[in-house]
Amino acid sequence: AQKVTQAQTEISVVEKEDVTLDCVYETRDTTYYLFWYKQPPSGELVFLIRRNSFDEQNEISGRYSWNFQKSTSSFNFTITASQVVDSAVYFCALSEARRTSGSRLTFGEGTQLTVNP
């Protein structure tokens, strides 16, 4: 069975601080995909990134960066110089590369990030 754990339920920071959201996953598969989604108060889940299990290169997109380490089964997300608009719930998710399950996502519990002015 697969599982995603986001141990940080809530994080509160002041604007311009850097913040890292932790994600630890469990799977028996060697091929899998990891995702991060953002859920603002409006409710829609916004796709941020997808990584496959064979690509451990870190990725940077503007103020966002992701650190994928298979050795520790972690896929952490860092926001640099946080802004108030970053306030949202962030979900880490996992999907296994199986025909029978498609892109079915297993989500972590989510981390509520609040960025205060």
Add this chain to the structure above:
Amino acid sequence: EAGVTQSPTHLIKTRGQQVTLRCSPISGHTSVYWYQQALGLGLQFLLWYDEGEERNRGNFPPRFSGRQFPNYSSELNVNALELEDSALYLCASSLAGGVGIYSNQPQHFGDGTRLSIL
């Protein structure tokens, strides 16, 4: 490009009633997924439809069902509503995978339907 659209936005029902939620995927997407986001339970996978067929379902009772139409839009039906069915129901769509194996294309979500059971 229009995103995933869901209707209705909000719905209030009473126990024992039946409800139908609707979802239109992004143009070109053939896969539709349904998720339930209930308070305290997180986001849980409900159903996956692709090319008009139900391909996989999560750990939900049979009173949760649905279908996908030839235009790839989808309906989620919930019968005999119970109080614990109160939740945000999210629909997502994605491109189908490549030949041989699904390549886990990113799912794009709608705004959801908030269902309240009284």
